[in-house]
Amino acid sequence: MRKTSLCVALACAFAAPVSAANLTIEQRLALLEQRLNRAEQAASEAQQQTARAERRARDAEQKIIALESRTPGAGVNASAAPQATAATTPAPPAAAKEQDNGFEFSGYARSGMLVSSNGHGARGGPGVSPASSLGGDAHVGRLGNEKDNYVELSFIKKLTFNDGSWGRFKSMIADGANNPDPWVQDNDSHHINVRQLYVEMGDLPDFSGPAQHATIWAGKRFDRDNFDIHFTDSDILFLGGTGGGINDLQWTPHWKSNFSVYARNFGDLGSDRYEDNDVQNLMFTANNFYDNWQLMLTGMAAQGNDELKDQTSTTGSYAVRSDNTASHGYYAMLAYRDKTRFYGLLPGNSESALQVGNGLGAEARQPGSDGDLTENAKTVRFASYGIVPVSKSWELAPSVIAQHSEDRYRDGDRYDWATFNLRASQALTHNFALLYEASWQYMNLNPNGRTYLDSGVQNAYQAVKGDFYKLTFAPTFKVGDVFDIKARPEIRVFATYMNWDKALDGYALNDDFGSVGFTAGGTWNFGVQAEIWF
Numbered sequence: 001m002r003k004t005s006l007c008v009a010l011a012c013a014f015a016a017p018v019s020a021a022n023l024t025i026e027q028r029l030a031l032l033e034q035r036l037n038r039a040e041q042a043a044s045e046a047q048q049q050t051a052r053a054e055r056r057a058r059d060a061e062q063k064i065i066a067l068e069s070r071t072p073g074a075g076v077n078a079s080a081a082p083q084a085t086a087a088t089t090p091a092p093p094a095a096a097k098e099q100d101n102g103f104e105f106s107g108y109a110r111s112g113m114l115v116s117s118n119g120h121g122a123r124g125g126p127g128v129s130p131a132s133s134l135g136g137d138a139h140v141g142r143l144g145n146e147k148d149n150y151v152e153l154s155f156i157k158k159l160t161f162n163d164g165s166w167g168r169f170k171s172m173i174a175d176g177a178n179n180p181d182p183w184v185q186d187n188d189s190h191h192i193n194v195r196q197l198y199v200e201m202g203d204l205p206d207f208s209g210p211a212q213h214a215t216i217w218a219g220k221r222f223d224r225d226n227f228d229i230h231f232t233d234s235d236i237l238f239l240g241g242t243g244g245g246i247n248d249l250q251w252t253p254h255w256k257s258n259f260s261v262y263a264r265n266f267g268d269l270g271s272d273r274y275e276d277n278d279v280q281n282l283m284f285t286a287n288n289f290y291d292n293w294q295l296m297l298t299g300m301a302a303q304g305n306d307e308l309k310d311q312t313s314t315t316g317s318y319a320v321r322s323d324n325t326a327s328h329g330y331y332a333m334l335a336y337r338d339k340t341r342f343y344g345l346l347p348g349n350s351e352s353a354l355q356v357g358n359g360l361g362a363e364a365r366q367p368g369s370d371g372d373l374t375e376n377a378k379t380v381r382f383a384s385y386g387i388v389p390v391s392k393s394w395e396l397a398p399s400v401i402a403q404h405s406e407d408r409y410r411d412g413d414r415y416d417w418a419t420f421n422l423r424a425s426q427a428l429t430h431n432f433a434l435l436y437e438a439s440w441q442y443m444n445l446n447p448n449g450r451t452y453l454d455s456g457v458q459n460a461y462q463a464v465k466g467d468f469y470k471l472t473f474a475p476t477f478k479v480g481d482v483f484d485i486k487a488r489p490e491i492r493v494f495a496t497y498m499n500w501d502k503a504l505d506g507y508a509l510n511d512d513f514g515s516v517g518f519t520a521g522g523t524w525n526f527g528v529q530a531e532i533w534f
Contacts, residue, residue, distance in 0.1 A: 104156040112529025113180060114147035116517070121180075122147065122525040123518045126233040129468050129500070130507035131417040131443045137365045137381070137403055139234040141421045141439030144472035144494035146233075146529065150176040152195065164203050170221070172196035196221045202248075210249045218244035223260065225287055225294070227337065227351055229385045229399045230486065231423040231437070236353050236383045237296070237333060238366045239285065240264075258287040266305065266371030281305070281360065283368045294335040300360050300368050301328045306375070313372045318453045318510065319461075322410055326375040329360030331367045342388035350386035355379070362408060376407040387485060395485045397423040413448035417441065425485040433482050435474040435492065442467050445507065454510045461508050466501025489532035496525040 116122040124145045131138035152174045160166040174195045198219025207214055223239035224247060245260030262283045281302040288295045306327040313319045335353035342348030355364040362377035363370040385399030402418035424436040447461035474494035480487045499522040505514030512518055 102158040102160075104154075104158070106154045106156070106534055107152055108533040109151040110146060110529060110531045111149040111151075112146065112527055114145075114525055114527040117524040117526070118517075120517070122523075122527075123512045123515065124496075124498070124525055128498075128512050129441055129443065130445060130464065130504055130511055130513055131415070131441065133508075133511060134403075134405065134408070134415050134417075134445075135363045135365060135370045137234070137363075138401070138417045138419060138441065138443070139232040140419055140441050140468060141231060141423070141437045141470055141472065142233045143231070143423060143435060143437040144474055144496035144525065144527065144529075145470065145498075147527075148176055148178050149180075150174070154196070163205050165201065165205060166203060167199065167201045169199050170196055194220070210251050211246070212250070214249050215247045216245070217247070223262075223285075225258065227335075229383065229401070229421075231385070231397055231399055232401070232419065232421050232439075234383075234401060234419075235365050236335070236351065237355075239283070239298075239368075240366075241281075241283065241368070243283075245285075255288070255290050257289070258285075260285045260287075262368070264368060266302070266369075281368045281371070292336055292338055294333070294337065296331075296333040296335070298331040298361065298367055299328075300331070302360060302371065303327065305360075305371050308371075312453060319372060319409065320451045320453065320458065321372050322374050322450075324374050324376070324411070325371065326359040326373050326377065328375075329358060329362065329368075329373070329377075331355070331357040331361030331364070333364075342386045346388050348386060348388035350384070352384035353382070355381040355383070362405060364403065372409055374407055374409060374411060376411055377405065377409075378407060379403060379405045389483070393427045393483070395425045395427075395483060397425075397485055399423075409450050410448045413450060414444075414446045416444040423485065425483075427482045430482060431477055431479060433476050433478060435472075435476050435494075437470070437472040437474075439470040440467065443504065452508065452510065454508075459509055462506050464503050464507045466504045468498070468500040468504070470496065470498045472496045488534075489530065491528070491530050493528045494526065498523050498525070 114122045114124055124147055126132070126139035126142045126145060127136055128145070129138060129140060132140075152172055154170060154172045157169045158166060159168075172195045174193050196219075198217055198221040200215050200217035202215040203213055204216075220242040221240065223237075226235060226238050226240070228235040228238070239262065241262030241264035243260060243262040245258065247258040249257045249259075251257065262285070263280055264283070265280045281300055283298055283300040285296065285298045304327075306325050308321060308325065309323040311321050313321055333353055333355045335351070337351045338344070339349050340347070341350065343350045356379065357364055357367065358378050359375050360370070360373055360377075361367055362373050362379040364379050364381035381401070381403040383399075383401045385397065387395065387397045389395045399421045400419065403416070405413075405415045407413060408415055419439065419441045421439045422437065426434040426436070428434060444465045445461075446463040448463075450461045451458050452461065453459075472494055474492045476490050476492035478487060478490045500513065500520050502520040505519050507513065513520075
């Protein structure tokens with residue numbers, strides 16, 4: 001290409017017209033320089049055109065290779081293809097090559113201190129009330145009411161290939177502790193957990209029809225379609241375990257389905273006869289989506305769970321199991337999720353779900369997680385929340401969760417509770433906001449003789465009825481969109497006031513209510529906390 005450029009330049013240089021003989025030497029040199037510049041520009045353009053032609057040829061060759069890899073034995077010109085002989089072996093079709101590597105690091109963390117009005121470590125948490133012992137469902141507002149340090153770290157690797165397919169690997173490790181010290185050495189009860197570890201694949205060339213863009217997966221994971229109410233740290237739905245499935249089977253432009261199977265267990269139930277994996281709950285789930293609507297159906301079976309009679313549960317309450325614990329169950333959920341409207345009234349978003357279940361399916365928040373449920377257990381649960389901007393500086397997030405259960409842990413028991421929570425954010429400057437939260441919970445709990453162990457002594461849960469109240473004020477610093485109530489990171493200081501009916505102090509000896517320094521009559525907590533997700 002350099003020789004061509006030089007020839008063009010010389011030809012232009014010496015092709016001056018005869019009339020140029022009358023020009024001075026300086027004028028001739030100027031004309032010669034102009035011609036040389038034009039010649040070099042023309043040569044550069046020719047070189048660029050050649051390079052573009054070579055790239056197009058390479059792209060065409062890659063497309064041919066990809067086509068041949070999808071259809072073995074097919075070429076661009078079969079008649080011109082060399083014929084295999086006894087001395088030659090046809091080359092195998094080219095494998096799909098990796099085109100792009102992507103790596104992602106994401107996480108969630110919260111950390112802070114919670115002290116009482118007398119300067120001691122305070123009691124609290126979203127699950128502080130007696131109703132929260134019922135499968136961890138009945139949470140109250142979390143703002144200014146958390147004392148733990150918790151972190152989730154996710155590592156994601158994505159591979160894409162020139163045939164259009166892709167693969168993705170995700171692992172999540174998590175750790176949580178209440179100890180405020182800078183180092184925790186109790187290795188028996190404090191360790192890193194692997195919460196997720198799975199592989200998924202999508203856009204496989206072998207798939208067609210409704211499965212053309214489907215995703216298959218296997219491993220340990222949270223279900224992709226879980227959703228929650230952040231302001232109470234309560235899942236509307238949390239489905240998870242180890243298993244496999246297929247997502248995004250597209251039947252029509254509006255209707256798609258996911259199918260999965262999860263395996264999980266209920267932990268060591270206090271018996272040396274059964275190991276953790278011997279009591280294993282298998283859950284088969286069909287999730288159907290039609291625009292904003294979701295219908296979830298789940299069946300589950302835990303072979304051998306009903307044989308563990310009168311064992312001690314590990315739900316945190318040390319409850320003694322019934323003699324008719326369930327070995328199977330059913331669960332259904334109808335949900336509506338609108339990402340652009342606040343219950344169809346104003347700009348914002350809202351999510352709602354109606355859930356029912358029986359047997360092992362009577363745990364509505366985390367289906368399949370509670371092995372203490374009886375074979376006659378029945379639950380109905382409603383959960384809903386929304387976020388709505390009401391002015392240039394105010395944003396509100398109301399939520400409600402209400403549940404009715406009967407024959408849950410003993411035939412004849414009944415548990416009714418409802419939680420109402422309101423989080424409000426007032427943006428004052430670019431990096432400063434005031435957060436407010438009001439929470440109220442009603443409880444009517446009748447355990448009907450259910451018992452638990454406390455210091456080796458068997459005691460009975462008491463029937464109680466009453467209300468719980470919480471108010472929090474939290475000046476907050478944040479970066480990003482200070483007006484977005486869910487934007488993080490945040491660093492906040494807070495003051496929280498809690499009170500409840502005295503009757504709730506008597507529900508159990510081993511819960512928070514009624515413990516030393518934490519009885520009805522009102523209590524103040526103070527603290528500072530950081531929270532971030534990315």
